[in-house]
Amino acid sequence: MENNTNLTPVIKTHIATTVTWARYAAVLSFVNLGLAFLQLIVGAIKGNLNIFGTVLSFIISGVITLVMSINLLNYSKYAKSSLDNGDSVHLYQALYHLRTYFIVMGVLFLIIISLLILFVLIAIIAAIVAASH
Amino acid sequence: MENNESILQVTNIDSSGQFQLVNSGKWAKFIGIVYLVIAALMLLIAILVFANLDLIANSLMNINGMSQEALAFMLGAGKWLFALMMALSCFILFLNGFFLVKFGAATKSYFIAYAEDTLSDSFHHLGRYLMLTTVLSILSTVFSVAAIAYYLIK
Numbered sequence: 001m002e003n004n005t006n007l008t009p010v011i012k013t014h015i016a017t018t019v020t021w022a023r024y025a026a027v028l029s030f031v032n033l034g035l036a037f038l039q040l041i042v043g044a045i046k047g048n049l050n051i052f053g054t055v056l057s058f059i060i061s062g063v064i065t066l067v068m069s070i071n072l073l074n075y076s077k078y079a080k081s082s083l084d085n086g087d088s089v090h091l092y093q094a095l096y097h098l099r100t101y102f103i104v105m106g107v108l109f110l111i112i113i114s115l116l117i118l119f120v121l122i123a124i125i126a127a128i129v130a131a132s133h
Numbered sequence: 134m135e136n137n138e139s140i141l142q143v144t145n146i147d148s149s150g151q152f153q154l155v156n157s158g159k160w161a162k163f164i165g166i167v168y169l170v171i172a173a174l175m176l177l178i179a180i181l182v183f184a185n186l187d188l189i190a191n192s193l194m195n196i197n198g199m200s201q202e203a204l205a206f207m208l209g210a211g212k213w214l215f216a217l218m219m220a221l222s223c224f225i226l227f228l229n230g231f232f233l234v235k236f237g238a239a240t241k242s243y244f245i246a247y248a249e250d251t252l253s254d255s256f257h258h259l260g261r262y263l264m265l266t267t268v269l270s271i272l273s274t275v276f277s278v279a280a281i282a283y284y285l286i287k
Contacts, residue, residue: 024263043284046284099156
């Protein structure tokens with residue numbers, strides 16, 4: 001059984017705006033990922049490439065970009081479906097994908113901040129050790 | 134109870150949907166604050182570098198060696214180019230952070246009061262954030278194409 005949403009026109013308009021921009025952002029992320037792959041190939045052909053490091057960083061950034069873009073695209077798809085059919089289950093699914101998108105980004109930020117703090121601590125310890133000798 | 138039911142009928146995002154939205158808002162707020170902190174740090178670094186550019190340029194010249202033309206560019210147009218790029222970067226980071234923090238704050242307000250306008254506000258700010266993300270993605274695409282073209286021509 002479908003549960004119907006009863007969103008006001010103003011909210012629907014704002015959700016429709018997010019649907020459009022989320023779709024554009026997701027598609028452009030896929031395009032940028034393809035271009036990054038092309039850059040990798042061109043770099044390899046030209047021979048100015050540290051193969052291991054570049055491929056590894058491409059795989060890591062590629063997987064993160066792919067996960068985020070898929071979630072953004074799914075948000076757009078389900079939110080649009082919810083607006084068209086008034087189905088609250090699809091709205092729930094859209095919000096679930098939006099949450100996953102932000103969680104992936106947030107966890108990524110946490111990892112980067114942790115690594116930065118770690119590097120700073122290592123640098124401070126190294127400086128103290130160097131000063132004491 | 135009756136009041137809650139009537140409110141839920143207006144917005145009709147059920148409790149699990151509300152949980153997803155509020156959780157998105159919390160993460161978005163965290164990301165937004167990080168963006169704002171990075172923007173503030175970048176601004177601080179830019180001001181410090183800009184104020185001491187003569188000293189930095191001379192030090193770089195002593196360490197690495199630098200032609201007079203490069204030094205003149207660094208202290209002339211390069212200085213202002215650097216200032217412009219840093220200001221632009223700070224502004225973009227600030228806007229990203231601002232929209233995300235506003236989105237997070239609006240979802241939190243919605244969860245507390247279940248007011249229709251706060252839900253509307255949250256999607257409005259989310260839309261602006263996504264619009265900025267799209268514009269930045271377009272710029273990234275243009276630079277990537279230019280980089281590939283440069284590699285192929287070189």
